[in-house]
Amino acid sequence: MELLNKKIAQDIIFEGLSHGADFVDVFVERTENESLLFKNSKTEDKQSGTIFGIGIRLIHGHQALYGYTNINEREELLRITTLLGSRIGQKKSLSTTFNFERFDYPTVAAVADKNVSAVEKMAKMKKIDEILRKDVKTAQVILNFISKKQKIEVYDSEGLFASEDRPYIRLAHQIIMKDGAHESDAFYGPGARGGWEFIQDLPVQEICDGLIQRATTALYASPCPAGKMPVVIDNGFGGVIFHEACGHLLETTSVEKKASVFWDKMGEQIAHHALSAIDDGTLGGEWGSLSIDDEGMPTQRTTLIENGILKRFISDRIGEMKTGHKRTGSARRQSYKFAPASRMRNTFIDRGPHDLSSILASVDHGLYAKTMGGGSVDPGTGEFNFAVQEAYMIENGKIARAVKGATLIGSGADIMTKISMVGNDLKLMAGMCGSVSGSIPTTVGQPPIKVDEILVGGRA
Amino acid sequence: MKNLMEKVLNDVKKNHAEADLILNRSTSLKMSTQEASLSEYKVSSSQVLGLRLIKDGKVGLAYTESLDEDALKLMIKQALGNADTNHPNPNEKILNHSGEIRDEMTYEEQETPISLKVEKAISLETELKKREPRFLASTYNGYSEGEYTGIFMSTSGRSTFYSDKIYSIYTAALLGENGKKANYYDFDISHTYKDLLWEKVIAHSLDYSRQILKEQTLETGKYQIRFTEDALKNLMHVFSSLFSAKAAMDKVNPWAQKLGEVVMAKCLSIDDHADYKKAFRISKFDSEGVERKHLSLIEDGVLKSFYHNSLTSHFFKTQNTGHASRGPQGPLGLSETTMLIQGKDVKPLPPKYLEIFQLDGLHAGTNRITGDFSLPVKGFVWENAEKKMTFGNVTLGGNFFNMLKEVEVVGSELHASSDASFFSVPLIFNDLSIAGK
Numbered sequence: 001m002e003l004l005n006k007k008i009a010q011d012i013i014f015e016g017l018s019h020g021a022d023f024v025d026v027f028v029e030r031t032e033n034e035s036l037l038f039k040n041s042k043t044e045d046k047q048s049g050t051i052f053g054i055g056i057r058l059i060h061g062h063q064a065l066y067g068y069t070n071i072n073e074r075e076e077l078l079r080i081t082t083l084l085g086s087r088i089g090q091k092k093s094l095s096t097t098f099n100f101e102r103f104d105y106p107t108v109a110a111v112a113d114k115n116v117s118a119v120e121k122m123a124k125m126k127k128i129d130e131i132l133r134k135d136v137k138t139a140q141v142i143l144n145f146i147s148k149k150q151k152i153e154v155y156d157s158e159g160l161f162a163s164e165d166r167p168y169i170r171l172a173h174q175i176i177m178k179d180g181a182h183e184s185d186a187f188y189g190p191g192a193r194g195g196w197e198f199i200q201d202l203p204v205q206e207i208c209d210g211l212i213q214r215a216t217t218a219l220y221a222s223p224c225p226a227g228k229m230p231v232v233i234d235n236g237f238g239g240v241i242f243h244e245a246c247g248h249l250l251e252t253t254s255v256e257k258k259a260s261v262f263w264d265k266m267g268e269q270i271a272h273h274a275l276s277a278i279d280d281g282t283l284g285g286e287w288g289s290l291s292i293d294d295e296g297m298p299t300q301r302t303t304l305i306e307n308g309i310l311k312r313f314i315s316d317r318i319g320e321m322k323t324g325h326k327r328t329g330s331a332r333r334q335s336y337k338f339a340p341a342s343r344m345r346n347t348f349i350d351r352g353p354h355d356l357s358s359i360l361a362s363v364d365h366g367l368y369a370k371t372m373g374g375g376s377v378d379p380g381t382g383e384f385n386f387a388v389q390e391a392y393m394i395e396n397g398k399i400a401r402a403v404k405g406a407t408l409i410g411s412g413a414d415i416m417t418k419i420s421m422v423g424n425d426l427k428l429m430a431g432m433c434g435s436v437s438g439s440i441p442t443t444v445g446q447p448p449i450k451v452d453e454i455l456v457g458g459r460a
Numbered sequence: 461m462k463n464l465m466e467k468v469l470n471d472v473k474k475n476h477a478e479a480d481l482i483l484n485r486s487t488s489l490k491m492s493t494q495e496a497s498l499s500e501y502k503v504s505s506s507q508v509l510g511l512r513l514i515k516d517g518k519v520g521l522a523y524t525e526s527l528d529e530d531a532l533k534l535m536i537k538q539a540l541g542n543a544d545t546n547h548p549n550p551n552e553k554i555l556n557h558s559g560e561i562r563d564e565m566t567y568e569e570q571e572t573p574i575s576l577k578v579e580k581a582i583s584l585e586t587e588l589k590k591r592e593p594r595f596l597a598s599t600y601n602g603y604s605e606g607e608y609t610g611i612f613m614s615t616s617g618r619s620t621f622y623s624d625k626i627y628s629i630y631t632a633a634l635l636g637e638n639g640k641k642a643n644y645y646d647f648d649i650s651h652t653y654k655d656l657l658w659e660k661v662i663a664h665s666l667d668y669s670r671q672i673l674k675e676q677t678l679e680t681g682k683y684q685i686r687f688t689e690d691a692l693k694n695l696m697h698v699f700s701s702l703f704s705a706k707a708a709m710d711k712v713n714p715w716a717q718k719l720g721e722v723v724m725a726k727c728l729s730i731d732d733h734a735d736y737k738k739a740f741r742i743s744k745f746d747s748e749g750v751e752r753k754h755l756s757l758i759e760d761g762v763l764k765s766f767y768h769n770s771l772t773s774h775f776f777k778t779q780n781t782g783h784a785s786r787g788p789q790g791p792l793g794l795s796e797t798t799m800l801i802q803g804k805d806v807k808p809l810p811p812k813y814l815e816i817f818q819l820d821g822l823h824a825g826t827n828r829i830t831g832d833f834s835l836p837v838k839g840f841v842w843e844n845a846e847k848k849m850t851f852g853n854v855t856l857g858g859n860f861f862n863m864l865k866e867v868e869v870v871g872s873e874l875h876a877s878s879d880a881s882f883f884s885v886p887l888i889f890n891d892l893s894i895a896g897k
Contacts, residue, residue: 047523050525385836
């Protein structure tokens with residue numbers, strides 16, 4: 001059964017078109033959220049909730065008019081549509097009519113769900129907590145389980161009706177360690193498009209060993225020296241550097257405002273020839289995957305950069321209208337409260353020919369950023385910053401002492417030309433990305449890479 | 461709406477539980493502009509109802525955005541189910557107090573036509589372009605207004621009502637010259653349309669972007685540093701869990717065992733002042749309906765108190781300070797109101813210091829446990845009361861806990877952050893490093 005009566009959807013669209021809109025779409029969302037917080041070796045908080053709402057968009061020329069409400073009544077929906085339409089013009093009678101046609105599309109696979117009781121979920125978390133607390137230095141373990149079951153419907157004035165069920169699941173692990181005056185923490189947050197089987201199959205012991213090792217290393221690490229140096233960034237969450245330094249600048253949201261340093265560089269060499277990059281919404285089970293985007297278009301695998309040459313931007317309907325760059329199935333939003341915008345899905349640097357040891361061996365003195373933290377970018381200037389969670393100095397091609405407090409800063413356009421070696425061990429990692437249309441699940445990823453020079457902020 | 465909330469609470473009581481209920485409703489208008497025309501126009505009306513119930517000592521939370529009868533029944537069922545699976549929490553209670561408090565702000569406002577608001581929003585960008593030949597684009601540009609109401613009711617008979625209206629404008633001037641780009645974002649908020657400072661937002665955005673275009677790097681080393689109020693507020697906010705009793709309970713507050721100890725320079729005191737008249741908004745009650753009180757957090761460098769709600773005050777067997785914070789979709793937490801940093805032993809400004817006006821990457825480049833941070837910053841070099849240079853492409857490194865001890869007061873007047881939620885006397889920090897060339 002549909003979330004919104006088709007006749008009401010038709011009335012909304014008709015009302016928008018009557019005011020002179022070129023295009024109207026209606027986005028309907030119902031999301032069941034469940035979260036479970038495990039802390040102090042017990043369940044601290046279990047929550048459930050339902051999000052429901054309807055977003056209405058009228059496009060007139062290059063102008064988007066957007067309204068939303070969670071009052072699912074014809075009168076309220078038409079009131080909002082009329083309010084938006086009045087920005088375009090007076091209502092006129094229309095002779096056209098149309099019917100919606102259900103749009104069938106290939107479904108992107110999700111990890112299977114399983115009906116699991118809260119008690120079983122808590123037992124899984126208790127097991128993780130026990131393993132992490134076996135180390136005497138562990139002062140706190142925080143586990144945050146979230147499950148989100150989003151159902152969306154899209155209706156538009158071209159007659160499209162599409163719907164998708166999107167399951168998301170994630171288990172964030174955080175460990176805090178103390179030893180005398182020393183404190184440290186480590187985080188790992190795997191997530192998937194899917195259900196409980198993803199959590200069930202996580203390699204618990206391996207994850208716990210990794211967290212303990214990272215937190216222990218950070219506990220006794222010395223401050224990172226500051227200055228410009230070559231940096232080797234390992235795979236997985238290291239991909240956040242491409243996401244922030246380049247990915248955001250390839251979204252038409254930035255390109256259309258000419259606010260991206262790459263807005264006029266299509267077909268040009270914007271990165272080192274060693275680098276190719278992909279944004280792929282079709283990867284089965286991945287956290288950033290979708291069957292259709294929030295405008296009802298099937299997602300695709302989009303080659304953004306090939307051998308350093310800019311091939312495509314990440315585009316949505318408005319982006320295509322304003323820039324001429326074709327839609328890529330990348331219109332995304334946090335919820336019905338946001339108009340869609342061109343956003344990344346699973347974005348990664350593609351595999352190269354090198355293994356990690358040969359990349360490290362090419363550096364006399366530099367930084368090995370084994371695990372990256374978060375970062376941010378100013379799309380206008382391309383200036384970015386990233387924190388490094390786990391880092392070591394590289395001396396004479398070998399990993400040397402552990403260091404803490406490293407931050408990498410630079411500009412996207414500059415760093416892309418300095419990625420001179422790309423490894424062959426590609427790994428993806430789940431994250432949340434915040435931008436104009438809210439906070440959405442995205443995957444970052446890369447094999448190990450070498451950046452010839454980057455400013456490392458540490459302790460002078 | 462009160463009837464509906466009373467009905468939910470009665471149904472909770474029938475299930476032998478106690479509860480409180482929060483209803484938030486809002487309507488808003490937002491518009492953004494691009495290339496001298498309206499690019500986005502957004503209207504909304506929304507509501508969300510959140511239930512926190514306690515049954516047999518266990519807490520259950522649930523919320524819904526739909527207020528039909530079935531949705532309300534489902535919310536109660538989910539909350540009861542969640543309580544059933546949660547671990548008993550002897551510290552969390554529904555406070556046994558009753559009576560109503562209202563916090564409704566009324567503002568003198570004249571009706572402004574939408575067409576004028578659109579025109580003014582567009583002018584944010586067109587003015588930037590008119591005044592500066594190096595203008596490339598406005599990366600963010602817009603206007604918004606919203607009306608918010610919040611109702612709290614509990615099974616013990618406590619109820620509160622809150623309403624407010626907020627207007628905001630923002631712009632960012634992206635300038636470019638000889639391949640170098642500069643972008644600075646500025647905003648203003650007010651409770652009435654007529655009080656919005658359009659000219660200030662345009663002028664600040666342009667002025668700072670012009671300064672950033674001229675930025676140079678600095679030599680790596682230690683510097684004496686002053687933060688603008690906005691920059692200091694943002695840095696303090698990252699480490700706000702230092703004042704949280706909940707974080708202390710959860711063993712993630714490095715100051716958990718420091719009550720009564722010196723944690724800052726003795727020349728400094730920090731207060732939480734809920735009814736500070738110069739603040740953007742005074743606050744009469746917290747999210748459990750407890751009336752606000754003035755709270756001394758740090759006095760002459762000594763940590764005096766944490767923020768408490770009913771849960772943490774029960775756990776630590778101390779007084780509830782009235783800092784409960786809870787939205788309809790979340791658990792009981794803590795939050796500050798208006799922070800005031802006051803000082804004594806005023807010293808003269810040093811002849812040379814750095815003034816930092818922009819800190820980036822705060823969510824990633826700071827460690828809330830160890831206090832270490834390393835952040836990209838921009839600012840000005842001051843020498844003999846003269847602004848000598850703009851600097852950028854450098855990082856600021858240090859340890860927050862040490863930074864608070866190596867500080868000097870260089871003025872006695874309180875200065876406000878742009879959103880008037882944070883006030884501080886001018887301070888100079890001595891134990892910070894810059895990594896540059």
